[in-house]
Amino acid sequence: MAIKPEAQSKVSLERHGLTDEQLVAILRTMLMQRTLENRGFQLNRQGKIPFASASEGHEAVQAGAAMAFERGKDILVPYYRDLGLALGIGLTPYEVLLSLFARAADHSAGRQFPHHYASRRLGLHTISSIIAAQLPHAVGAAFALQYSGETGRAVLTTFGDGATSEGEWHESVNFAAVHTLPIVFLCENNEWAISTPLSKQMGQPDVFKRAEGYGLPGGVVDGMDPIACYAAVGAAMQRARSGGGPTLVEAKCYRFLSHTTDDDDRTYRSPDEVQARRKDDPVPCFERLLVERAVLNAEQVEALKRGVLEETNDATDRAEAMAYPDAADLYEKVYAEGWEPWTV
Amino acid sequence: MAMEGLRPIAEIQFADFIYPSFNQIVGEAAKIRYRSNGEYTCPLVIRTPYGGGVRGALSHSVSIEALFYHVPGLKIVAPSFPDDVKGLLNAAIDDPDPVLFLEHKKTYRLIKGEVPDGHYTIPLGKANVRKAGTQLTVVSYGLYLHWALEAAQRLQEENVSVEVIDLRSIRPMDKTAILTSVQKTRKLLIVHEDNKFGGIGAEISAMVAEEALFSLDSPIRRLCGPDVPSMGYALPLEEEFMSSPAEMADAMRAMVKF
């Protein structure tokens, strides 16, 4: 199912039912993710924001998975490297910039780290920095769907390879399997958990092989191929929505940048290694594929990129111009009412 | 489940087994509202039997409240009477925030009382003066509240008047009830089974010292569990850990005489 543009002819483009418009939308999400991400790093290096995290190399899996998400119905419980997934289900670049700048109008009102989004409107659960902490929430949301007798809805939850070593990962996958919950576990295996390589994370390199031990289906997909990711996640989501139970999908991708602006990956891996993997960079690969298959022409690609940059610039300016939260906001939303531990 | 509109009531048997879920309770549930600026909430109730005196040894006897009462975003309730349990549990279920609902396991079979029919709630954060008195304020909750009441009753027969406050809620905690009582009796004894160091009594002591130091006629005293990991299984170890109505009565007499 993997797409290798140079090896395939035009006729062999396996669309999995995706229209030209959807294919272009996927590419646009990928371009937007990369541009916004670079914006975060730029703003950090300019001294305008203290922190940004990176997701370069995850564009294909996230744009593809987002296309399999039904807006207004499904629930997304992501982790902090899911910029493209959040964009793909409807978060705007402006909302992303509000998060980067920690403005009052941000969904967390400037409380959370960048890229820790939440949007009730989109069904996007609030994100924790704690690895695997989101998985019990995701399973709980799936349990709520099942308990309420809702059909046609499912939960998509994501995590990196490092999260699979956490106890909460195990407990969540097992619980979902026991109760046949409507949930898809999508592992974005980028081979690095900050500085821990996959070989020090697992005794064997394939996360999907754990599925059998839990009694749920598992599959692996080329995470550099957005169409394959869409197809795999889409099939799993459809299975979940129709009461067929959970699935574990592993998408093999790669983390091209450091973990965050606070990390220097040269202390634990060589630039050569990263450079060698750049040949699989999903953004130019998918762009080339769509041009080769005449879904887009070169001018259209340029226009797309220009549009993405303009939108990013506009979002940056607008978000930067917004106000920080008030100091008094520190005391808001501790409880439904009041923040003090004493009642008087 | 709570974040998607349900009102789950989890039970963790026993409180000693709650530690693996510490991250989800402290790091997640208590912060969901805050970190999403109110877009998401976590109205979850966690019932858990705590406390000792039942030959529960090291892993079925622990009081956990001090490990959790430090946590903003979390509420903690520790009712001691059957009617309060019903009213406070209903209130905890209705509450829009996560509530840790502590049930002292020895009181399950020990304490009997009338429970009103029908639905009713008792507000969280409101203490209850279980016995009125004038010479000493005793603040307690859980099993020890019953023993403190028993001790106070004994002292009544000696014409010593002790006021006993049933805290009911640990967070939020009823400041007014404590201060009103202390300003009347001018003496404060806090009694709890949990370890003394950094326990609930430490916070109450500090609050009263900050707000009503000059109303006091004697130093504040705490009668609490000793600072050892838990009570042992062997009877003498459990008895040594646990206080008794007689010890409480002695402490009350000493304070009244001060």
Added chain:
Amino acid sequence: MATTDLRTGSLERHGLSDEQLRDMFRNMLLQRQLDNRGFQLNRQGKVPFALGSEGHEALQAGAAMAFNRGRDILAPYYRDLGLCLGIGLSPFEILLSIFARAEDHNGGRQFPNHYSSKAAGLMSFSSILAAHLPHAVGAAFAIAYRGETGRAVLATCGDGTTSEGEWHESMNFAAVHKLPFVMLVENNEWAISTPLAKQMAQPEIWKRAAGYGMPGRRFNGFDPIETYAAVKEAMDRARAGEGPTLVEGTCYRYLAHSTDDNDLTYRTREVVQERRKDDPVPAFEAVLLEHGIVTPEGVAAMRKDVLRETNEATDAAEALPYPEPTDLYKHVYEGAWEPWQS
């Protein structure tokens, strides 16, 4: 692997001598006797609590035979009476634990059946499920870190524990670091009141091994010889530096979880009765008789001896004192127990 068939009476020794087979059988008898003694003492009002392990005798006696005393480390859970007996704990020590006497290894602090013995290589464990597994993996890491060979850690747990996060974290860590570690799951189909079907979506725990990148296998835990062979193979592999193994023994819990549990609230008497047909103690006895490894008179003498030893241990332990109240304050830290320094 060729196995003993307890129903047809075929016997595959896996190198075990007559004497070792008799030792295993005696261990099984002793475990059952001591188990029942705990329940009796509880019903007599002499002890507040006891735990049952009936149905685990074969598995534990077999696994204990694969443990090298003085070298290996055991990280068990609270249903491992027979395993602890099998690696050298005495009935007297068991009774000290049940009676919570001062002389007990834990000074009467812990629940019954929560043993520890540094001399026997038996690590202290708590009631919290899976909490001992990070300890076990840490012990295996210590062996590997020091470059010791010929030693391994045997850790055990029930089926319920496999759902705990600490189980997973321990398994994965052991696999990543190829530690000298054997995870022996005693699958008795019940986690207190939770049946296996509500514990796992597929019933075979050994299948989780592949996901960690370690070998896994399943064996009949009602057969002490097959258990011995499976656990020995895994322990030998670990001792040779070849890494961890997950071994799953199937068995059944015949009694309630503990003296505080009434299993009739969640399973029928008939279900348990049906499974009694496979009871490993009489089944192994029949095999040994059939092959002339024991005689009926020998078995009768053995039973009598086991009862005598249990009675003596009961009387001796009961006669000993409780710990002193001041013992409550000992061993909080190496030094003083109080949180204030003056």
